[in-house]
Amino acid sequence: MKYFDYAATTPPYPEVIQSMAEIMQKHFGNPSSLHQYGEEADRLVRHAKEVTAQILGVKPSEIIWTSGATESNNFALKGAAMRGGRTQGHIITTRIEHPSVYECCRQLEQIGFDVSYIDPASDGIVRVEDIQNALRPDTIIVSIMHVNNETGAIQPIQQLADWLKKVQSRTLIHVDGVQGFGKLPVNIAQWNIDLYSLSAHKLRGPKGTGLLYVKQGTELFPLLAGGGQENGYRSGTENVAGIVGMTKALRLASTEQSALSERLLVWSEQLKIAIQSIEGLVLTNPSVSARHIVHFSYPGMKSEVILHSLEQQGCIVSTQSACSSRKAEPSRVLLAMGVEREHAASGIRISLGDQHTKQDIEHLIIALHQTVTQLRPLERR
Numbered sequence: 001m002k003y004f005d006y007a008a009t010t011p012p013y014p015e016v017i018q019s020m021a022e023i024m025q026k027h028f029g030n031p032s033s034l035h036q037y038g039e040e041a042d043r044l045v046r047h048a049k050e051v052t053a054q055i056l057g058v059k060p061s062e063i064i065w066t067s068g069a070t071e072s073n074n075f076a077l078k079g080a081a082m083r084g085g086r087t088q089g090h091i092i093t094t095r096i097e098h099p100s101v102y103e104c105c106r107q108l109e110q111i112g113f114d115v116s117y118i119d120p121a122s123d124g125i126v127r128v129e130d131i132q133n134a135l136r137p138d139t140i141i142v143s144i145m146h147v148n149n150e151t152g153a154i155q156p157i158q159q160l161a162d163w164l165k166k167v168q169s170r171t172l173i174h175v176d177g178v179q180g181f182g183k184l185p186v187n188i189a190q191w192n193i194d195l196y197s198l199s200a201h202k203l204r205g206p207k208g209t210g211l212l213y214v215k216q217g218t219e220l221f222p223l224l225a226g227g228g229q230e231n232g233y234r235s236g237t238e239n240v241a242g243i244v245g246m247t248k249a250l251r252l253a254s255t256e257q258s259a260l261s262e263r264l265l266v267w268s269e270q271l272k273i274a275i276q277s278i279e280g281l282v283l284t285n286p287s288v289s290a291r292h293i294v295h296f297s298y299p300g301m302k303s304e305v306i307l308h309s310l311e312q313q314g315c316i317v318s319t320q321s322a323c324s325s326r327k328a329e330p331s332r333v334l335l336a337m338g339v340e341r342e343h344a345a346s347g348i349r350i351s352l353g354d355q356h357t358k359q360d361i362e363h364l365i366i367a368l369h370q371t372v373t374q375l376r377p378l379e380r381r
């Protein structure tokens, strides 16, 4: 089987598995304990934070370990909205966010906050002018993703942050960086953003570990009350092995980013050309998209049918984002782009990673041809 679902999750680096196993065996202490076992675990967590801060170009005190990007996104939004015990105010986000932002905003609406959901243009990219038009004096936070997890569309982070910090610097800006890091250059300091979420398992690190960058001086309501770990921002005994594993994965991913980007460009172009040449398939990728995601639809055919046919040909792909793929509804992201329901219901996401080879891509192209040949008699016209 060839795995082409790297945007859903990735196989951990062998170095990550090894170092995590070692930590669980040898350094199982609780970082809050005062004895030597605790001190050793605390040293590991602090060292991981220093290394991670260096990779991201931020201060160690600005990093909060979490259980993954779902928590980081919830913490950024709820933490910002509810600071100082508030239950009112305005939030801006987009219609194409991951459910961990989108559904979190829906919950905040139930509590009493107003949320503006900005639609992207037909190319999957949200226009800064549309966010500008939605800004209000009481806007607490603008939350937007760097790269969309279904279409790969790259959002205008720098442009948005430059404008926002000029016109209303008290409004926070949060970036869900999950699908961008390791694929595109990331510069938190240059972007001048307040909050940034990452998840380890999208970067060949462990599941259940992530981080939230919180710019120094940013006040957030802590979601998890308890022993006051993570400078009081996030209580709970630290996931020492996960944190060390994530740091290793971040280091490898950031070192390899530019070389990987070159390879991904070649492969994604090859795939896009092949898709465009197959009668019946429609490429959905916007022109400005990250190189690891190729999205197409096969109107008249259900996504699931295409997925299973490709699986029979030895290729694992995805229907929409992993978190939404069990829902019967067509993708919210595609519908927001103005894609017709029938096209949206027949979408397939291919996502690539560093372990792929030229032969894997060739295998996938043959599988795409075979799938369409096999399914053509079933097309609903």
Ligand code: PMP
Pocket (backbone or CB within 6 Å): 007, 008, 067, 068, 069, 070, 071, 073, 098, 100, 145, 147, 148, 149, 176, 178, 179, 198, 199, 200, 201, 208, 209, 210, 321, 322, 323
């Ligand atoms: N944001 C984006 C853009 C994602 O793709 C994902 C993972 N599907 C998440 C957030 C959630 O990350 P996690 O799985 O670590 O909770």
